[in-house]
Amino acid sequence: MEAELRELSDGLKWEKLVIVTGLRRYGKTSLILTYLNEEKLDNIFLDCRLLPPGMISMGSFLELLEAELTRKSWARRILSRVEGISISEIGIRFKERDLNSLISALHALEGKILVIDEAQELRRSRHRFDSIIAYAYDHLDLKIILSGSQVGLLYRFLRVDDPEAPLYGRPFKEVRMRKLSDEEAMDFLRKGFEQAGMKVSDDILEEARRFDGIIGWLTYFGFSMISNRESVEIIERRASKLAISELEHALRIYGLAEARYREALKVIATLERARWTRIKRGIEARIGKIPSNTLSSILSNLVDSGFLEKTEEGYKIADPVLRSGILRYW
Ligand SMILES: Nc1ncnc2c1ncn2[C@@H]1O[C@H](COP(=O)(O)OP(=O)(O)OP(=O)(O)O)[C@@H](O)[C@H]1O
Ligand SMILES: [Mg+2]
Secondary structure (H helix, E strand, O other): OHHHHHHHHHHHHHOOEEEEEOOOOOOHHHHHHHHHHHOOOOEEEEEHHHOOOOOOOHHHHHHHHHHHHHHOHHHHHHHOOOOOEEEOOOOEEEOOOOHHHHHHHHHHOOOOEEEEEOHHHHHOOOOOHHHHHHHHHHHOOOEEEEEEOOHHHHHHHHOOOOOOOOOOOOOOEEEEOOOOOHHHHHHHHHHHHHHOOOOOOHHHHHHHHHHOOOHHHHHHHHHHHHHHOOOHHHHHHHHHHHHHHHHHHHHHHHHHHHHHHHHHHHHHHHHOOEOHHHHHHHHHHHHOOOOHHHHHHHHHHHHHOOOEEEEOOEEEEOOHHHHHHHHHHO
16 A cells, blocks of 8 residues: 555645545554554644444543543653643543533644544534534644545545635545455455465465455454464354354444345345346335335445445446355345
């Protein structure tokens, strides 16, 4: 991912904001961490997946920030003179967990890099985190990296193209992560096995095509081979089950509507690629009438959360490992 690394590094040289996008396991977090490490940059890294489910309060966001500040040795020095912050052996704490505390912490962090990973999660809040990010962009000497695997939801949250939105018109750079080509994937695996001192036949490497060049799955495959010498089938089965459990977790927010999401995904997985009318017919054959606008919003939510991809030939499950899980275990 040398090119992506350079894009990120150059992006932050010229812009205050870089957005790193890519579906699950495309290597976003690793790219950002590698960049911060290589360039030895003081940073605050907030992983919004660690926020509790449901509505996100200012309290829980600040708790995440406290934990990260506590981990950074330089933070104590910088925050020691900031009002509203207490520093003790236990760690760094905000006396009041409110917006003012967040703003003063951001001021104190000037000159650093603020990373918000899985930033689309911040849409689940009464607080306008997009305004807070825009405030930091406009008023502070702070570089910001936002990242998200649910790319559509991330942009729905940031609304960079909406003239009414706080971040509208602010220049930024997007770094898009990608899958490896077949050749790159083979090379990646070959080198990995070589480093681990393990001989693996070309047939087995061929079979790893099913991981579709997704770096996270390739790593998962390589690691499982090296540590347990399992067959590709067994590894793929476990990977599919993992992908299914992530999908189920993500669908929970739809409550009673979840059943329809499930059916849509099953129909699309079965057909491999499916157009709108074909999906509608497929769902109706299984669970009865579905209003057109309901189906449209289901499909657009599934695309925005990265489970589906819309192509010229119709909708498809974006991750083949997930598709095989849906077909076999769901
Ligand atoms: N450039 C790379 N070289 C080697 N391994 C990598 C690379 N990028 C990512 N990986 C491995 O792939 C896995 C997934 O990467 P990572 O967590 O960075 O992806 P992600 O896009 O942030 O995924 P998620 O959307 O699940 O957060 C990790 O285990 C990581 O070690
Ligand atoms: Mg990540």
